[in-house]
Amino acid sequence: MLLEMDQLVKRYHHDIVVDHLSLKIREGEIMGLLGPNGAGKTTTINMITGLTKLDHGNIKIFGQDLGKNEKTIKSDIGLVPQDIALFDDLKAWENIAFFAGLYGLKGAILRERVQWALEFVGLDNHQKQFPKKFSGGMKRRLNIACAIVHQPKLIIMDEPTVGIDPQSRNHILESVRRLNREGSTILYTSHYMEEVDAICSKIAIMDQGRIIAQGTSDELKKMISSEDRILLRVSDTSYSMTEELKKLHGVIDCYAKEKEITILAKKDSGLVGQISQIVSHLGAEIYSLNIEQVTLESVFLTLTGKTLRDSE
């Protein structure tokens, strides 16, 4: 096992923000940590990188206890933090060289690695420019170059695609795949389920400090594939409408948000006719009715009763 977290706990005052979290990551995996803002992803990462002290639990990285071998372990980790950390007064290549120096690279090897990192993130044509002139996406790519220049065995990326243009986003997702193919194990946090679904070999879903489910994307979707998610757009909703819908045989849960109703029901319950009757009986009109494919979003909704976006 490359990374083992066992029963991690972190409290701030009386709030428990990481709650007995256990997670294992094998060598060669891209592990996605998917959860809404405030779920505790960054705090978990900060515990792995030694930035935040644990209140309880144990972390082993590369088979060694983090508490006992922090310095050696950290030299093989690359962290892409959520907030971009660059020196505006240093040129792009100098930023990368600075981080390479911190990791003990020198001379010709340092120059070679900096060049490799610049090419890897597609910034070799901008190496002599200052990052203050860069777009958000270019800054993010430079930040990634700084984190991977020493060829770490474990790369941790904390929401690296937040607030950037689609082209840089795709570039970053492709880089994650390439880094993995070239031998790095990756822990990737995000609240975008499409990204995690597309690039991660394993996914852990996190909410309120806990891992509430984990597995491959297919395994997670199978967990709820015994259910249908029916989406209705209607002219009006009411408390009595959701209550009546909840009473239908086969309905597991029902939520209304503005003019949209989501019904979770046992698979193939054949409810469409009865749903239409209830809605029209209560004086509303159905604009559309769709039975949705199972997505990670629906897994999250089933497990927590809220959408990833609602819980931000």
Ligand SMILES: Nc1ncnc2c1ncn2[C@@H]1O[C@H](COP(=O)(O)OP(=O)(O)OP(=O)(O)O)[C@@H](O)[C@H]1O
């Ligand atoms: N230093 C701190 N002091 C007090 N509370 C904190 C501190 N750091 C984090 N928290 C709280 O811990 C909870 C988890 O935060 P964390 O940043 O780990 O979540 P996250 O899943 O990474 O979300 P985001 O994507 O918004 O960063 C939040 O409620 C946050 O307000």
